[in-house]
Amino acid sequence: MLGVFDSGLGGLSSVRKLTEILPREDIVYFGDTGRVPYGTRGRETIIRYALQDLRFLERFSPKAIIVACGTVSSVALDALRQATEVPVIGVVEPAVRAALAASRERKIAVLGTPATIRSGSYAAKLKAADPALSVLGQACPLFVPLVENGHIDPADPITKETVKRYLEPVLAFGADTIILGCTHYPFLKRAIGEYVGEGIRLIDAGTESALETKRILEEKDMLSQAGGERRFYVSDSPQGFAETARVFLDREIGEAVKYVDIEKY
């Protein structure tokens, strides 16, 4: 079983990638919809929430924990790894490796929530691997509300203006590679791609983290031969979950969604 958690429902895009790349694995997903968003909260709060999310998923004896949340991956990954024996896979490290492999001009931009960008986690890891690299961190606070309210069509004037606002500095900076450092952002990939043009490589952190999970399971010879069951838990009313899940998973879900009182963990 793989445990996946996110501050909300954006992490379902990681479930989708995991299902594509590892179709035989059972997945338990926890979306902390009762306390979303994490991105605007203080560091201590984010770590406390992440540890509770971990403790809840550990009840299912997972083979690995996938942190589908850019904010938690940036702020709380070390705390999580100290708290468990299970491999913890974030979205930052895999995306950093992919970006380093893709960039020729050595100019990389990172799009993320204000907390992710403020944490400097992507920039620090990129620079540690290659000190000659230029990195621009661009906070995109309106992208999550845009996606959650369905404004993902590249022709939507609100989407267009918002993409322009955040990506204009990225173009001025001259990035040849852009990391989409938040689970929601792949839904804006088309809108971003149309604005920046084809020459620029977009790295989707969710996809890279699913590939990393596959590598780790292969290494440990822990790949499942049968399975593919999925269970979903949320910390707020499950009402409305099915509809959102349909958008993020791109298919109907028949699975039941259960409420969990996360403050108990």
Next chain:
Amino acid sequence: MLGVFDSGLGGLSSVRKLTEILPREDIVYFGDTGRVPYGTRGRETIIRYALQDLRFLERFSPKAIIVACGTVSSVALDALRQATEVPVIGVVEPAVRAALAASRERKIAVLGTPATIRSGSYAAKLKAADPALSVLGQACPLFVPLVENGHIDPADPITKETVKRYLEPVLAFGADTIILGCTHYPFLKRAIGEYVGEGIRLIDAGTESALETKRILEEKDMLSQAGGERRFYVSDSPQGFAETARVFLDREIGEAVKYVDIEKY
């Protein structure tokens, strides 16, 4: 002492109005920044949070509790009134009275968070007062993130496109009066006003609720003759509070901001 609470910092706009209208009253403000936003959460969660907020403020023996949150005023006001002896003043009822007095064409639009509009609380109260009234509820999910990220300039293209998206149906409907049913929306009053034109009356729920508070204190002969102290509490890191408060209160705040663990109430 007046107790004021909101799901976040938007309610500081109510503190500003209360300070203008009742400058001698001491105010304790609680902003539930650790659990913001309420507007997207389920009904049970909103009621549970609101009761915790109430219990915290009751420690200060308030003369009245002002619920500066449109979502709580729409969803949880009855639960709050059943739980306390202290007068509880929401933002819905005062705004409804003001809108009924202002509208000549008997066509009123209500702007609010998805939860406020879904609750139908404004529409129900308007219709109860005048069944012949036409009411349009317009959910504006992007307005809060716009305000919180400083996109309030009417010339900002993102603001312009978003205002157009939500207000176009309001103009098509033919409203002569618009209720701004969320504490954040007064910051978009100029942008909304420029789009809809001068003939349409904009009712600010925060102002109406401050006037209602004054009426109630006068009635009970409880107006303060001296005072004006303000105290601020939040449920997430107080870091960054001063800056936001400066925007919402339109002045520097010297007062200390304290953290409160709201889950304990």
